[in-house]
Amino acid sequence: MSSSTLHRKAFRDIVRGYSAVEYLNKLVYIKHLTPHDQVELEDITALYHSNAEERGLPTEKDMLELLEKEGDWTKDDEKYIERTKDYIENMEQAKRKIVIKSAQDQQEKLIQAEIQKLEKKIKQKNDLIGNTCEKYAQQRTHDFYILKSFYSKPSLNKPLYTESEYDNLTQPQVAVLVNTYNNTFKSFSEDSIQHLILEEFYSPYLSFAEDSLQFYGKPFCELTYNQIRMIVYTRIFKNIFDNNSNIPDKIRKDPKALLDYGSVSEEEKEKFRSKFDSGSGSTIVGAKEEDYEYLGISKPMVGKSLHEEAKKKGGSLSMQDMMKLSGV
Numbered sequence: 340m341s342s343s344t345l346h347r348k349a350f351r352d353i354v355r356g357y358s359a360v361e362y363l364n365k366l367v368y369i370k371h372l373t374p375h376d377q378v379e380l381e382d383i384t385a386l387y388h389s390n391a392e393e394r395g396l397p398t399e400k401d402m403l404e405l406l407e408k409e410g411d412w413t414k415d416d417e418k419y420i421e422r423t424k425d426y427i428e429n430m431e432q433a434k435r436k437i438v439i440k441s442a443q444d445q446q447e448k449l450i451q452a453e454i455q456k457l458e459k460k461i462k463q464k465n466d467l468i469g470n471t472c473e474k475y476a477q478q479r480t481h482d483f484y485i486l487k488s489f490y491s492k493p494s495l496n497k498p499l500y501t502e503s504e505y506d507n508l509t510q511p512q513v514a515v516l517v518n519t520y521n522n523t524f525k526s527f528s529e530d531s532i533q534h535l536i537l538e539e540f541y542s543p544y545l546s547f548a549e550d551s552l553q554f555y556g557k558p559f560c561e562l563t564y565n566q567i568r569m570i571v572y573t574r575i576f577k578n579i580f581d582n583n584s585n586i587p588d589k590i591r592k593d594p595k596a597l598l599d600y601g602s603v604s605e606e607e608k609e610k611f612r613s614k615f616d617s618g619s620g621s622t623i624v625g626a627k628e629e630d631y632e633y634l635g636i637s638k639p640m641v642g643k644s645l646h647e648e649a650k651k652k653g654g655s656l657s658m659q660d661m662m663k664l665s666g667v
Contacts, residue, residue: 345526350569352527353566354566356495356563357370357371357495358371359493362516367499368491369490370487370495372484374564379487383480384480396470398473399471402471411467420457430449434450436603485517532572533572533595536572536576545576546577548577551570554570555570579597579598
């Protein structure tokens with residue numbers, strides 16, 4: 340199945356608010372949850388957390404105090420996590436001010452390297468903490484979340500399992516249910532929704548993103564999370580297209596590159612264009628071909644190797660060729 344077909348199916352499911360999938364040789368329906376459902380899930384999390392405390396399970400705070408006492412996890416370790424988060428945020432802010440595409444890419448590599456360090460440190464912390472009230476409550480809430488998502492009819496008024504039926508499922512049965520859910524919702528990740536919006540079939544919908552009633556036929560406060568993300572990213576990409584006239588063709592279908600491009604103001608791009616326009620003979624130090632395209636200007640001939648140009652001309656350059664290379 341082509342990516343365009345997958346995106347069309349995802350678009351259909353997002354609009355109608357549920358996905359029809361095969362589960363245990365029958366068709367079932369997975370509801371796309373809303374912010375209102377999230378409030379109920381938070382209440383459930385608090386209830387499970389309270390139950391775990393009553394049973395004597397330690398809280399995360401308790402475990403951190405114990406680990407510090409034993410020297411396995413200190414305040415310096417905690418400060419490292421906070422400093423790294425701040426550093427990453429500052430690097431991301433700095434990236435938004437970078438105009439040159441290759442420099443943006445280099446900054447992104449540095450950001451990803453720091454994110455990997457942060458994730459490794461957080462994993463170390465979680466492994467040391469072990470099972471806590473918070474982890475127990477999170478897992479039980481996840482079970483409730485899955486239970487609340489599956490229905491036997493597209494009207495979404497008859498749950499696939501009651502709570503008691505769900506509790507009686509074996510671990511392998513629960514695993515199949517969870518895998519069905521996870522595989523279905525791969526199509527609704529932020530990255531997938533962003534790619535969907537940049538598909539050709541979606542172009543006519545860009546102009547209607549300002550009004551959720553026109554777009555979905557219901558007010559914004561009644562939208563599912565997937566519907567909210569789709570309409571928000573539609574507005575973002577439409578704004579980028581409307582306010583940038585020189586977007587390189589190669590990034591028009593690349594959400595990440597397009598968001599990076601849109602994060603740099605047109606005013607900043609214009610400053611660079613005025614300094615390095617094709618007629619001035621100026622060049623941007625370290626810039627590649629794609630950097631000039633990114634700014635919507637042609638790369639000057641200045642600085643080109645005479646040897647390379649001579650090879651193109653059969654081994655020698657005429658006076659006219661030399662004059663062109665010199666910008667005359």
